[in-house]
Amino acid sequence: xxxxxxxxxxxxxxxxxxxxxxxxxxxxxxxxxxxxxxxxxxxxxxxxxxxxxxxxxxxxxxxxxxxxxxxxxxxxxxxxxxxxxxxxxxxxxxxxxxxxxxxxxxxxxxxxxxxxxxxxxxxxxxxxxxxxxxxxxxxxxxxxxxxxxxxxxxxxxxxxxxxxxxxxxxxxxxxxxxxxxxxxxxxxxxxxxxxxxxxxxxxxxxxxxxxxxxxxxxxxxxxxxxxxxxxxxxxxxxxxxxxxxxxxxxxxxxxxxxxxxxxxxxxxxxxxxxxxxxxxxxxxxxxxxxxxxxxxxxxxxxxxxxxxxxxxxxxxxxxxxxxxxxxxxxxxxxxxxxxxxxxxxxxxxxxxxxxxxxxxxxxxxxxxxxxxxxxxx
Amino acid sequence: xxxxxxxxxxxxxxxxxxxxxxxxxxxxxxxxxxxxxxxxxxxxxxxxxxxxxxxxxxxxxxxxxxxxxxxxxxxxxxxxxxxxxxxxxxxxxxxxxxxxxxxxxxxxxxxxxxxxxxxxxxxxxxxxxxxxxxxxxxxxxxxxxxxxxxxxxxxxxxxxxxxxxxxxxxxxxxxxxxxxxxxxxxxxxxxxxxxxxxxxxxxxxxxxxxxxxxxxxxxxxxxxxxxxxxxxxxxxxxxxxxxxxxxxxxxxxxxxx
Numbered sequence: 001x002x003x004x005x006x007x008x009x010x011x012x013x014x015x016x017x018x019x020x021x022x023x024x025x026x027x028x029x030x031x032x033x034x035x036x037x038x039x040x041x042x043x044x045x046x047x048x049x050x051x052x053x054x055x056x057x058x059x060x061x062x063x064x065x066x067x068x069x070x071x072x073x074x075x076x077x078x079x080x081x082x083x084x085x086x087x088x089x090x091x092x093x094x095x096x097x098x099x100x101x102x103x104x105x106x107x108x109x110x111x112x113x114x115x116x117x118x119x120x121x122x123x124x125x126x127x128x129x130x131x132x133x134x135x136x137x138x139x140x141x142x143x144x145x146x147x148x149x150x151x152x153x154x155x156x157x158x159x160x161x162x163x164x165x166x167x168x169x170x171x172x173x174x175x176x177x178x179x180x181x182x183x184x185x186x187x188x189x190x191x192x193x194x195x196x197x198x199x200x201x202x203x204x205x206x207x208x209x210x211x212x213x214x215x216x217x218x219x220x221x222x223x224x225x226x227x228x229x230x231x232x233x234x235x236x237x238x239x240x241x242x243x244x245x246x247x248x249x250x251x252x253x254x255x256x257x258x259x260x261x262x263x264x265x266x267x268x269x270x271x272x273x274x275x276x277x278x279x280x281x282x283x284x285x286x287x288x289x290x291x292x293x294x295x296x297x298x299x300x301x302x303x304x305x306x307x308x309x310x311x312x313x314x315x316x317x318x319x320x321x322x323x324x325x326x327x328x329x330x331x332x333x334x335x336x337x338x339x340x341x342x343x344x345x346x347x348x349x350x351x352x353x354x355x356x357x358x359x360x361x362x363x364x365x366x367x368x369x370x371x372x373x374x375x376x377x
Numbered sequence: 378x379x380x381x382x383x384x385x386x387x388x389x390x391x392x393x394x395x396x397x398x399x400x401x402x403x404x405x406x407x408x409x410x411x412x413x414x415x416x417x418x419x420x421x422x423x424x425x426x427x428x429x430x431x432x433x434x435x436x437x438x439x440x441x442x443x444x445x446x447x448x449x450x451x452x453x454x455x456x457x458x459x460x461x462x463x464x465x466x467x468x469x470x471x472x473x474x475x476x477x478x479x480x481x482x483x484x485x486x487x488x489x490x491x492x493x494x495x496x497x498x499x500x501x502x503x504x505x506x507x508x509x510x511x512x513x514x515x516x517x518x519x520x521x522x523x524x525x526x527x528x529x530x531x532x533x534x535x536x537x538x539x540x541x542x543x544x545x546x547x548x549x550x551x552x553x554x555x556x557x558x559x560x561x562x563x564x565x566x567x568x569x570x571x572x573x574x575x576x577x578x579x580x581x582x583x584x585x586x587x588x589x590x591x592x593x594x595x596x597x598x599x600x601x602x603x604x605x606x607x608x609x610x611x612x613x614x615x616x617x618x619x620x621x622x623x624x625x626x627x628x629x630x631x632x633x634x
Contacts, residue, residue, distance in 0.1 A: 023464050049463035053456065054489030061453035061486070065429070065460025068447045073460070091450050196445040196461070198468040200424025206439045208430075208448035 003178040008143045008168065009034035011179050012076070012102055015150040017042055020185045022071040023049035025062035030114040031170035032078045032104035056081040060088030060101075067097035068207045070195030072154050072188070076102035078170070079120050080111060083128070089163060090129030094209030096194075096224070098157035101135075102150070102166045104173035107332025115332025116170035116255060121309035124165050125283045132221040134228045135163035136235065137283040141258040143177035149280070151182050160231055161194075167282065169255050169305065171334060228284075237280040238289060242268060246275030248347055249293050251314055252303035253279045255334070260303045263340035274344055282310060290317040299323040301347050303340055306330055308359045315358075326358040390414040392423045394443045403596040403603025405560040406434060406502065409473075410441055412570045413500060416577055417444075417469070426469040427461055429454045431483075433475035434508040452483025455490035458497045469580060471498040476517040477507040480542045484516075487546070491586045494551030498576045499588040501542060503618065504595040512598030516540040519617050524598070539617060543590045547623035553585030555624040559592040559615060561607040575634065584628050592618055 006014075013035045016024070024043055026036040036052065043050035049066070053059035059075045066073035077085060082103045092099050105120045107113040122128075125137050136156050140146035146168060153164040191197050196205050211217040241261055243249065252260040257278035264276045277293065279286050293300075299322055302311045308326045318324055327343035329335040389395060393414035400406045417423050423444055430438040432451035439446030449457040454472035462470040479487050479501050490497060506524050507513040513526040517539050521530040543557040554576055558569035569591055576587035592614050594606040601609060 023460065025460060051459060051463060051493075054485055057453065058456040058459075058486055058489060061450060061456035062460035062463070064449070064453070065447065065457035065462075066464050067460070068457075069461060069464045071464050073464075087450055088453070095447075196427050196447055198425050198427045198445050198465060202424075204442075204444050204446070206446045206448070208439065208446075210436060210448055 003180045005176050006143060006179050006181075007034060007174065007176045008146055009104065009173040010038045011143050011147050011181065012150050012166065012168070013038040014042070014181055015147040016074055016100070016154070017046070017048075018182045018184045019151040019154045020072045020187050021048065021074055021154070022187060023066040023073040024075070025051050025053050025059040025066070025073070026075050027053050027056050027059050027077065027081060029078045029081045031106055031116075031173045032076050032102070034173070035076045035102065035104070056084035057087065060085040060092075063099050064088050064092050064095070064097070067092060067099040068095070068196050070098075070192040074100035074102065076104065078104045078106045079108050079117075082120060083123065086123065086129040089135070090131050090133060091209050093129065093133035093135065093163055093224075094131060095207050096161045097207070098161050100150075100153045100157055100164050100166065102168065105167065105169045113332045114170060116172075116305065116334050117330065117332050118169055118254060118256060118305040118309070119307075119330065120167065121282065121304070121306055124167055125309075133224060134283060135165055136160070136231060137165045137167050137281065139167045139253040139280060139282050140172060141254050141278060143172065143175060144179040145280075146172055147179050147181060156235065160227055162227070162231070167254065171255050232284040235281060236284050236286050236288070238286040239278045239280060240275065240289070241278070242275035243277065243293070245273055247273040247298045248275075248301065248344065249297050250274060250276045250301045250303055250340070250344065251279070251290070251310070252276065253282050253310060256303050256305050259335055259337055260340050262337035263344055266337065266341050267344045272344060272348055274348075279310075285313050285317075287317050290314065294318045294321045297322060299325065299347055299352050301343055302326045302358070303335070303343070304328045305334065308362065311358065320354055323352040323354055324358050326362045328362065391418045392443050393441060396440050398441055399437060400434065401597040403594060403606055404434070405591070405593040408560055408566060409500060409502060409591055409593065410438060412566070412573050413471070413473070414442060416570065416574045419574070420577060420581070422469045422577070422581070425467075426471070427465070429458045429461070429470070429472040431472065431474040431478040432509075433478045435473055435475060435502065436509065438473050452478050452481070453486055454478070454483065455486040455495070455497065455499065459490055459493075459495050462496055466496070469498070469577060471500060471577070471580075473500045474502070475508065476501070476503045476505065476515045476542075480516040480540050488549070491546045491552040491588070492549045494553070494585045496580050496583055497586060498580045500573065501588055501590045502593045503542070503590055504593040505614065506595055506598050508595050508598055512595070517542075517618075519613060541618060543588070543623045546588060551586050552588070552624050553626035554579045554587040554629045556622045557590040557592065557618060557620050559610065559620055561592070561594065561610040575629070575632065578632060578634060579629055582632070585626060590618070592620070
């Protein structure tokens with residue numbers, strides 16, 4: 001198929017449909033709404049289920065119901081809406097169902113704003129919903145990658161009977177870029193042996209997340225985490241840029257990773273031996289490559305559009321072996337490549353330290369920048 | 378010894394297995410379950426049905442029914458049922474919900490499902506309290522009624538009035554069949570069964586959303602004997618929640634059953 005200029009939200013919606021999406025349930029929220037709008041037209045055209053739900057609670061519980069049938073199902077939302085979905089996500093995880101969530105993250109907390117951000121990292125990667133569960137989280141950095149990862153998300157959801165989140169942000173959702181859409185997949189005919197179907201003569205099937213017997217619930221949770229270990233072993237994905245001879249490594253995902261790449265290229269032009277590690281799966285996290293790099297390089301710079309959430313995951317792997325610094329813009333502010341370049345140069349030029357917390361140093365610089373802005377303004 | 382013809386006049390319905398229920402003595406959940414199983418068997422839909430259980434006393438309803446079942450989050454059964462029905466429009470999909478589940482935490486989901494005319498059947502158990510958590514005040518608790526969270530009796534000045542769910546849902550265009558019946562004696566139970574049959578027929582024929590509200594007893598949390606609970610229901614609940622057909626769409630009225 002030829003590449004076409006297409007908006008991120010629309011591209012993801014179309015990709016999901018071509019990947020065999022049979023039931024979509026959603027609720028309008030900026031900057032995700034075009035995804036819902038596109039499917040409101042396309043799904044009925046193909047005789048597939050589309051419901052604009054009464055709320056994100058309604059939407060995720062419709063997904064929960066559809067997922068019980070084993071059909072490919074998804075919802076999409078943005079940060080405040082995803083917060084509302086946490087209940088349903090936990091139930092879906094507890095019932096071990098495949099389902100896909102697209103989170104087009106916006107600035108928060110609270111109502112925040114509709115600008116791009118990555119502040120949902122913690123609620124998506126480290127829980128949000130109650131209880132012991134994990135979900136696979138894929139973080140694209142371009143419209144094409146969002147398309148490809150959307151297709152992959154359905155395969156992974158089914159393979160592991162797991163929730164998969166495509167973690168985007170407002171800029172990826174709203175941006176138009178050339179992308180090649182995937183071919184149409186035929187809809188799956190066979191019904192998985194665990195799914196409810198209402199078929200005469202077959203033994204009854206019950207899908208539930210309740211387990212009043214704690215030792216049995218414990219066994220379930222251990223089984224879920226054992227499956228997660230398998231996911232960690234098989235499904236880690238990341239991209240390496242200029243890492244062969246890198247003395248310094250920037251770590252960033254999604255849009256922040258993409259901006260960081262521009263900065264890394266500019267730094268290379270200035271002779272700085274810096275590379276970029278861009279996790280594509282932020283869960284499972286690319287621990288192994290980061291561990292190897294921790295032995296080789298001089299220091300790390302984590303770049304995010306939040307207050308340093310993935311930063312903690314990086315620090316857990318680096319384990320104080322090398323200095324880790326942090327640069328972030330938050331609340332819907334998107335960093336410029338120049339700012340990241342400055343942060344790289346500062347990493348290279350300033351004395352490195354293993355002491356203290358990188359977030360504290362970053363906050364100090366942010367406050368100084370605000371003060372300077374006030375003095376100049 | 379004289380040989381007599383033995384005629385079986387009463388047996389467990391096929392869709393209802395012989396697992397002893399966890400319900401308290403005198404509770405009408407078991408009767409309501411049985412009615413659903415009888416109706417689905419009579420309609421020949423047992424193998425074609427997917428049930429959605431709620432959170433509340435009937436959270437384990439799926440242990441007693443012999444067909445596919447899922448278990449929803451508190452109040453979300455109509456949304457979950459929507460997800461199933463939209464994927465399987467030719468299956469019978471129903472929710473079985475209590476008053477805390479449906480009329481409090483799940484009011485958004487039930488109103489939206491009814492207004493969409495979702496082809497679902499809802500069996501709604503109204504026993505004026507939160508049974509599973511030990512008898513707290515529900516949206517259906519009567520004025521003055523004592524519960525563990527309205528120990529001096531529901532004070533309408535501070536705690537508001539009961540919600541009349543059937544009346545409320547009957548105002549929605551998508552709702553085609555909304556009625557209230559009672560479970561306090563055999564005559565009313567027979568009428569409840571007829572209503573449940575109609576509700577499932579409405580769904581099967583694609584005529585719209587259907588709900589049967591069933592006034593039910595909760596002897597344990599009401600602190601009464603089962604017999605006294607039935608009397609209390611008829612004397613106190615029926616005046617507050619009058620029995621009747623609140624919405625019977627034209628197409629439903631014309632149904633010949």
